[in-house]
Amino acid sequence: MKTAKTKLTGNMLIAQSGGPTVVINQSLVGAVLEAKRHSEIKRIYGARHGIKGILSEDFLDLKKESAQTLHAIARTPSAALGSVRKKPTAEDCVKLFGILQKYAVRYFFYIGGNDSAETAFIINEEAKKVDYELRCFHIPKTIDNDLRENDHTPGYGSGAKFVACAFMGDNLDNRALPGVKINIVMGRHAGFLTAASALARIYPDDGPHLIYVPERAFDLERFAADVKAVYEKYGRCVVAASEGIVDKEHKSIAAAFIREVDSHGNAQLSGSGALGDLLAGYVKLRTDISRVRADTLGYLQRSFPGVVSQVDAREARAVGALAVKSAVKANADGSIAIRRKPGKKYEAYFELIPLISVAKETRPMPDAFINDEGNDVTQAFLDYARPLVGELPKIGRFKGTKATKPS
């Protein structure tokens, strides 16, 4: 973080990176609207597809966009500027600064997860090396909710709401046509999104009955035994399993099926039904339950329009605006973290933190959020997640008075 000296006047560049969310455009629009209020910021460039668009000078002139368009964009899922999964090489960085200087960019904002924070950090370090004055900001975003320093991240509340709704419906489906239903939920390293399935429960017999997160070693035999026990109790079983579940050697259960790896070294776990089918096949093999199904919730979790947490949308907008405000007014670099005030009533606040503190490593679920058996979440998690998700659909159920038999 820098201390203010003189007003830094120049152009702004903003870009989006990583997996989309339904509120990432709230952050983009929050930043653009805030930038328009500061005379220090001249042009507002939007790079298409993150770093890739910067390297190819594929820039939109965002001052040419009407307020009406911006407000419509804010409510639209996915990254309106386009996204990318690319980490700049040293060579990229040299080229990149040439472009920043060429376009007189003094304010750079990169919306994304930990990989994007790392990219922003690298860019900032390169800027320092050549003594190029640049306000460099990471704006947090990830449905995985795994950024360090943050109580939670923009995108998570809405993704969690989708997952909770999906399990509410699927639990009712499974109650109507009993059997074992396994749903695979996104989240490469952290179980927060999978855990959100627990918010679907209303009645004591509601699913998901079992929840498996990447923070605990997953064992196929124990899994089959868990399913069998639930099935014996309720005559049915709904399972939430993270795509990122690992065995006791920390080897991904899914990765055995998938070979693709992106430039950040992450195996591609989504966009395939293989893990769900493997788990369903194993339950069939190890039990005599005939109806076993698996669905992979897939990209809908991060892009389904209309299922939005209002708290999430507001906070996503706020972090975008605050990043710009901090860059201009505090002459700072960094990231905007979301923190939570202690107490029963949900109240969030924002804090400016160093870029490096959110880069690279991700944050797992706290132990207090996972039960001892490693197959469910705790009340502490529910208390944590509920205010982030907001209101869920109302579900009715028959009182269920048995009819008297004719005499």
Add this chain to the structure above:
Amino acid sequence: MKTAKTKLTGNMLIAQSGGPTVVINQSLVGAVLEAKRHSEIKRIYGARHGIKGILSEDFLDLKKESAQTLHAIARTPSAALGSVRKKPTAEDCVKLFGILQKYAVRYFFYIGGNDSAETAFIINEEAKKVDYELRCFHIPKTIDNDLRENDHTPGYGSGAKFVACAFMGDNLDNRALPGVKINIVMGRHAGFLTAASALARIYPDDGPHLIYVPERAFDLERFAADVKAVYEKYGRCVVAASEGIVDKEHKSIAAAFIREVDSHGNAQLSGSGALGDLLAGYVKLRTDISRVRADTLGYLQRSFPGVVSQVDAREARAVGALAVKSAVKANADGSIAIRRKPGKKYEAYFELIPLISVAKETRPMPDAFINDEGNDVTQAFLDYARPLVGELPKIGRFKGTKATKPS
């Protein structure tokens, strides 16, 4: 259909069957509320899990349920009484009538698809054989939209809305992170639900770019060529493929992977990611496109709470009420069909039709709804489907003025 002679007084039995929808409980509640208004109907029994609950005398006393509960149930997805996939055997039918007589049931309503209509028909025939006076009704329901005699069926509009929303989001996701994305949509014999993906398009370059329905022979080579052509044009490609696609010998593409068959002789196509993974694998094999993903939309299509077409909800309620009214007032048997008045403005009406006319065979998409190449829908389909789905989320897009390069 019978002609009215004397008032038939007795108890009512209602049950739900087949795959759930988000509005099947509207029909249930419509029927129950209507029944409460007729003195001819004494007790209202709700059988749990369809025919299975009748055979085991597992009945709820639905007059014991409050109006508040009924209204909450109406808005709740999936079958509140529970569902079943079971066709009664001749032996079942003998037992079944014993139970109907034992419970003095004179009004029987079975909510479901063509298999359920067939079940209702068989029960009615059995009743006639033993000269047991019974008003026997099928109440239509299926997200597949494949019931004969109907312009469309309750459940379809909401399922179609979910599919359209899913593709709206996924198209934006694919636009942000380009590649090939294949989504598998429900619909065993008819392509109506897959076709609804086309409602997601707003801009000319929006996906789905290719739509494959079971009504046209699917050829893997032509599919790969189609994908390649779209990818060359737009740099990305979103595909909607029905789970029910068949080759030119009418053999299911998915069924090669799936062995399970239910008692109606239907192969279990849902609850597995195998077809999507096969298609994605084939694109990778036949093209040099690196990013190819597949999702199977799965059970969310029939059970996701909150994504409801208002037209669909209203009509589902109406057919339930009308079935009861027709049974009591017209002393009739049959099914309630939804028809559409000709003209630009959407207007539906209901007609009492014989049970047999909706039983057994299903209805495919009309030829006029499918393009000549067999890889898309026509404007006629869009005109047909749009009023059934109702309003979709608003999507924003940047005008996209390119920034001028510095001189």
